[in-house]
Structures are given as C-alpha cells and as structure tokens.
Amino acid sequence: MVAIASVVENTCGFKSLISELYHIVFFGKCRCSELNWLSFSHGEKILNGSQLYTYTVCNVGEHEQDNWLRTTFIQRRPSASRVFVELQFIVRDCNSFDGSSLTCKETFNLFSSESDADIGTSFRKGQFKKVATIAPDEITSRNELRINTETRVVESLSRKGFYLAFQDIGACMALLSVRVYYKTCPATVKSLAAFPETVAGGGVNQALREVAGACAKNAVSEESPRIYCTMDGEWVVPVGQCQCMPGYEAVNDTCRDCQPGFFKAFVSNDACELCPVNTKQLSSGALLCLCAEDFYRAPDDPTTGPCSGLPSAPRELVATTTQLAAGKLQLSWSPPEDTGGRSDISYSVECRRCEGTACQPCGEKVRLEPASSGLMDTRVEVSELEPHLNYTFTVEAHSGVSLFASQGAPRSNRPPSTSTLTTALHYTDPPKVTSMRLDERSLTSLSLSWAVAPRRPMPQSTRYKLTYRKKDDNLDVTTYTVLILEKSSVQISDLSPGTAYLFRVQALSPEGSPGGSSIEDEFETLTEGKEDGHISAVGGAAMLMIVVVVLLIRKRSATNSFPPPQPLPLKTYVDPHTYEDPNMAILKFASEIHPSHVTKQKVIGAGEFGEVYRGILKAPGRKEGAVAIKTLKPGYSEKQRQDFLSEASIMGQFSHQNIIRLEGVVTKFKHAMIVTEYMENGALDKYLKDRDGEMPSFQLVGMMHGIAAGMKYLSDMSYVHRDLAARNILVNNNLECKVSDFGLSRVLEDDPEGTYTTSGGKIPIRWTAPEAIAYRKFTSASDVWSFGIVMWEVMAFGERPYWDMSNCEVMKAINEAFRLPAPMDCPSAVYQLMLQCWLQDRSKRPRFPDIVSLLDKLLRSPESLKAIADFDPRVSIRLPSTSGSDGSPFRSVSEWLESIKMSQYSENFTCAGVVTMDQVLQMKNVDIKNIGVRLPGHLKRIAYSILGLKDQTSTLSVFAV
CATH class of the missing domain: 2.60.120.260 (Galactose-binding domain-like)
Structure with missing residues (x-):
C-alpha cells in the first residue's frame, strides 16, 4: 500500500x-x-x-x-x-x-x-x-x-x-x-517463479493486472509463468507454474538434485523417490534406476516402477477323466511358487499326440476350452481326443517379462516356466450318425433308416438309441418314446394318421453310454381328411371380447364414482388505502419488529423518505440474517409516514420466491423503518451494466423467467405494479430476480426526464404502456408492456430504453408505431416476445401465464435460442457515425470510446499506438482483440461502432428504422 x-x-x-x-x-x-x-x-x-x-x-x-x-x-x-x-x-x-x-x-x-x-x-x-x-x-x-x-x-x-x-x-x-x-502486490516467489512488486489492479476498469515471472535455476515451465495482482494488493491465480527438471526436487524456492539412491524421472515439483526394488542405485541427480541382473520391466511397466523376474513353473499338473467315452478330460494345476513379483500371470497349454514313437502337435483335431493360451484360470477342458493314443500336455506360466526369456536373456538359476504331463486314453468310440431317411409310410406307421460314419477301431457291434414324439406345440405335456435298437433301421406302428413326429437317433458305446453326436428329423404319416379346428378359436375370441367389454364397463363405472376436482380459492390483493385507518392495514399485513433487534450497518441507497441501509435482523426465535432497512427521516408529516408504510402493507400480502420478502416494520417508535430481505447483487440494471457482454443468453432468459413468474403471481392476485423496470428488480447471490418497489411514491430516477407528471401523479414514461400514459389505464396488460421493456433492458445489459430521447420524443415515436430494435445477440424468439408485449391493442398482448410458459419452453430447449434477431448497430445501440452528440467530429479516441460507453479501454488503445480516429477506422476484429478487448459483447460494440464510423453519414436518428 x-x-x-x-x-x-x-x-x-x-x-x-x-x-x-x-x-x-x-x-x-x-x-x-x-x-x-x-x-x-x-x-x-x-x-x-x-x-x-x-x-x-x-x-x-x-x-x-x-x-x-x-x-x-x-x-x-x-x-x-x-x-x-x-x-x-x-x-x-x-x-x-x-x-x-x-x-x-x-x-x-x-x-x-x-x-x-x-x-x-x-x-x-x-x-x-x-x-x-x-x-x-x-x-x-x-x-x-x-x-x-x-x-x-x-x-x-x-x-x-x-x-x-x-x-x-x-x-x-x-x-x-x-x-x-x-495498493501494490509485494515482490514474491510462488511456485518457483519470482514476481516483482506491482501496482494493484489492471488497466482502466480492469480488476486484475497480469504480471510475468521468471523460473528458478533448474526449473522450467510449459508456458511463461505469470500471476495476477488484484485490486486489493493480493496475488491470485498463478498460471504456468515452474517445475523442477528431471533429477531435481523442489526445496523451498530452489531446485536441488536428487540424492544418491533416489531418482526423479519427470518435470514436476514432486520430491525425489527412493529407487524401487530389484534396481541399481546410481549417483546423485538420477533420472531413472536401472534393473538389476536377471530382472526386467515389461514394455507397459512404468520406467519408475520396480523390476521383476520370470515366473517359475506351474505346480501339481494333473489330468482328470470326465467323459472317457466322449474323449474328454480336464487338466488342472497350481500357480507357480515364484511369480517373479508380478500379478499378471497367465498360462498356455500345448498338446502333442503320439502314435508309437512319433509325436506331432494335436492341431485343430483336439479342442481346448476356453482356449489354449492367455488362460487366467488354472484349468482347461480337453475334448475330441481319440482312443488308444498317448497325449502329452505342456503348461507354461507367462508374465509381462516372459518375452525376455524368448529373446535369450540370461535366467541364472531360475527354474523353467513349464510343466509337462503325458497321459493315454483307451476306450471304444461309437460311430457317428450322419443322416436319417424315410423308407416307407402309411396312415399309422413309418419305416426309417440312418447312415453312420465309423471311427477307428470299429466296435464289434453297435446299438442305437431312438427317441420320438408328436410334434404338437399346443400341448403342455410332451410324451417321448425311447427304443434301443441293434440295427440302423426301424418300423414304428400305432401312430396317428396325418400327424408329424420328431425323431432323434444316437449311437451307443459297448458300455451303453451315448457317444458321438445325434441327429433329429421330422416325418409325417399319411392323411385321410382334414379336421376344422377354427370353431374353438372363434368361440375363444368371442369370449375374450365379452370379457374386455365387461372390464371396460367396470372401469368407466369406477371412474364415474369420483367427483370432478374443484378449483382452489384464489387469494386477492387488498388495497391498504381502502382502510379508513391506514395503521390497521399495517397491523394486519406486516409484523412489528422492535428496533433493538435491528442493527444498521452501511448505507446502500437513498430515497425520497430517507436512506436505505444494509443491516442485521436478530429477533427472538429467528435466525440472524442480513436485511435491507428503509428509513424515514425526522421532520416527516403524517401523510409522508402513511405513504412510506403503505409499501409494507402491500408487500406483506405477497409470498413468492420472485417477490421481495417483507421481514417486518418498526412503527411504534419514533423512527419508522421497513425491513426486507437483503439482495446481495442489488438492482438488476446496475448488475447487468457491470457485466456487459459477460452473460450468455440462456442465463439472461432464466432471469426473465423469474421476473415473469413473480409478475404472474401478482397478476393472479389482481395487483398491478405500474412501475416494472430493471431498476426495481433486485438480484441475490443465486442470481434469483425478485420484483420490488411497490410504493410508486419515490423519486423514480435521478434524471427528472425519467418521469412525466400528470394530474394523477408521476409516470415512468419509458416503461409505461401508451394507454396508461394517455388515459391512466393501468392493468396487467400495461404491466406486460413494461415487462417487454424489462426484457429489452436485460438483453441490452442495462442500456437505457430509448437512449437519450426526451419523454416527448418517446411518446411521439410510440404513437407512430416505433418499437425498440433488437439488442445485440438477442435470440429471435425473445425479441418476438418483446414485440408481442408492445402491441398497441392491449387485449392482444400475451398474459403473464403465457409468458412464463413460453420462457419455460425456451429454457427447456436451448437450441431455440441460437437463432439471432436481425441487428442494426447504428440503431440498436444508438451509435453516432462520424461525430459526437453535438454533430462535430470526434476530437479524440477517448471521446469516441466515451460516446459508446467503452472508455475503460482508452489505455488499451493508447498503449497499442491507436491515438487518432483515422487509425481507428483501419482496425479489424483481430486488431481489437490484440489490444486486449476480450469480452464478446464489448468486442462487438466496438466493432459495430467502427462500422458506423465508416458509413460516413451524418448523426444517425433513432427514427431511421
């Protein structure tokens, strides 16, 4: 400082x-x-x-x-x-x-x-x-x-x-x-980068100042280290922090080399690590620790991890016969005793068949389930083995470093990673049935035969198992007939005429167990005539129709037994001025607060009756919280006191999340006060001006939806606001918008042009419907007109409606059918809703329930906000072309920037050497970005202004549309 x-x-x-x-x-x-x-x-x-x-x-x-x-x-x-x-x-x-x-x-x-x-x-x-x-x-x-x-x-x-x-x-x-x-940010070292003392804050109206730093010795950064100095003299948001190079670790504000036995492989600020197991310890400043002899790292292992050895052989390899006649057995084994320090152990099984002394790979003749390699389990099923042959099975254990053994790497005294088992199978294999044919048929019999493919050695005699049944899908119980036959043919009698049967035949081994594969086929006996089977179906369908009709009648009867829902009674607003004694309205609609429970802290505004404070409300039985306190200054008249408190009588009747909440009033003591909930972000128009161009359309439409919901609630209660404007919408920390200011008895604007005084009082001309101005006809429809102006204010980020036009010019323009143009980047659907709100015939304007429904649909379908309304920069943001407001040419760049409310960038233009209006006219979008204009809304406003300057027209009139 x-x-x-x-x-x-x-x-x-x-x-x-x-x-x-x-x-x-x-x-x-x-x-x-x-x-x-x-x-x-x-x-x-x-x-x-x-x-x-x-x-x-x-x-x-x-x-x-x-x-x-x-x-x-x-x-x-x-x-x-x-x-x-x-x-x-x-x-x-x-x-x-x-x-x-x-x-x-x-x-x-x-x-x-x-x-x-x-x-x-x-x-x-x-x-x-x-x-x-x-x-x-x-x-x-x-x-x-x-x-x-x-x-x-x-x-x-x-x-x-x-x-x-x-x-x-x-x-x-x-x-x-x-x-x-x-304030200044002091010289400092952060994340191994040194930053000099810097004046707090950035350029004009910029909260942060970016400061470049320099990395310490043996430290590097992917991008230049920088940090931001806040307006309060604090360093925040370091970017591109410096990190120690491989072989060095961060100690205080320096990078020190790793000690012997430690290493660091990457650029980081982590401490050096101890060399992992099975590695060699090197001198100081090591980037990696190499593997010791007979130890390796797999290709996928991190270079900073431990080294591991080859696994030993699987143990206890055994073969168990499961279905000997079918040529099946199961191999199982135990994991290696030494895994080499790894968990990625897998197995492969090699099969060799031997006839006499000649052995060869089994090939595809033998099946191994689930696979012959990449096995994670310690067992495998082997099938399709032939009888009277010897088989040798070799099981090998693998890990991520096994490839080094295949490359001839030394293995010292480590045991091999394979286990071998030789087993022989001796059984008689039954022949395989290959086809079935129909030899002869009658009304009640079928003659069948089948062919077989013998296996070596051929058994002395073969028996067959024949199974058959009727093909009838409508029966719940199926009857099978099983025959054991000594030959490959059969005649079956006592069958039903015109009926299809399913036959399955399978060869049996001499021991009587099924062998090989079976085959199934369909054959049908001869038919004398056909039976009409659709009557029962028609009868069933008729019965089903009757049941459905009965059920429908019962359902309708049950439905008619409930009375129709009755509409709920609607609460209606009561005008406090209808009370003969206004104090009775206060007692009925507002809670009294003792002044000792209210603590004023800071002035946050001023009105016609007195100051508005931020304060604390701490009442018995209630949680302490921040509130806004409106005060009434000494020397007031009784009428002023009643007008002051009438706003509380109105607010006290409302309860909605988008209406400002009344906490209570102080009336029984000398200093009258109105206490409401505290809205941290203040008035909506100022909040938007401070964030011009920073908020997306979706978020702005969400704010409008909250305001519309509050106004729907008020219209449902038959209350007409009469002064709906962005200045009377308050915003809290959650960006919820709440309708406020129900008095209409205060100074509406600092500028006297903001109101128009008639015999009935003051009217905010720029926000008021034409019928309300002409005939003082205030209705919910006139509030809808005002809501359309609020929508325009929101999309224009708090721009003044009708710019610098006088009240007379505004009224004349509206009567001549002029309507505010679309703000920059305003979605077309939103602008069309504004135009609907500004229809001259108030009966054709949408109602607040319609507005809430439409905004809700837009929020549920963000794609609908992508279409942008037509935008004329010369009219929509009231830009002069080549001159100031008095018609004379701009004398300086700063004067031009001030005219478009972008004076915060004066220093940016000066630093970039753009000091004359001729230089401004030569600028393109990329030039504007390069001088530091980053916000999309600001970038467009300046670009559109330059476009207007190039137009070489006289001062534009808002009636040019």
Missing part, C-alpha cells in the same frame, strides 16, 4: 503530498467566504489530547443546502488506475436539533474529476462524477463525540491526475482527515 496523500497539519486542516502542501478550493452557489465550510486556523479542537484541524458545516436550519469543498490537483502514477480515499469525519444526530432542522441529513457525497493538467480554480460542478454517498456508522450526539472512518474507491482513472470534492446537502458535520493511497 503506497500513500499518495497523508495527514499533515496545516492552517487549512487538509492533506498534503509527502513533500507538498495541498490547498483547498471552494466553489458553490456563494462566494468563498459565504460557503459555510469553516477552517479552524485560529481555534483548533482538542480530542483525546490531540489537536484536530477540521472543516465543518452545519446549516440545518436553512433551505436547499449545496455546499462544496475541493482539493487541488493530485498527480497519479500511470499504473495506479484505482485509488482509495480514507475519510475521518463527524456527523451530528439530526434528532438533537429539537425540530429546528429543515434540511437535516446524516450523509454527504464524495465526487471525483480527472484531468491531464492542473486547472487551478477554473472548474464547474458538472465536471465531477459521484463516487459514493458517505454515511456514518457512529452518529455524534450532544454529549458524545464519535469519529467515523470510511474508505471509498475511485476507479477507472486514466489521466495524469484528479481532484476530489465533497458535497454537503444539509448535514451537520466536520471533515477531519483525508488520506489518498493505492
């Missing part, structure tokens, strides 16, 4: 630079000596034993106070675009004036103005822009002096220096101290 100005006592009681006094310049509606800011140069105050030199003002008994105090020129370091102003001040309690106050306030305003040179006393109030409203945490009473310290931020500074000014509009206060400073 570096101070620009610090407290120095002088005759003016103000600040000075470290080596140079500042002087105070007064300006306002009176001459310097009549401004009522008093400098105690001759009579100082004493507080806690110290002298205080102050500027004071206390004209609470006079009307229309507007007093100003200004510093002289404060020079700015070029990189310090964000400075902090720390104020110490005293504010007197308005209640201590015994009703003599006419304009008493407890707040004052801080302003700033930028300049490239000291303008001396040549200045105007219009040159200053408001920074903040300053409110005290501690108010000074008659008997106790309380000093407040508040810090505010002046952002987006881009010129050589600036002025600060203080405005009093009716407070009794004293300014004790002003300290101006900026």
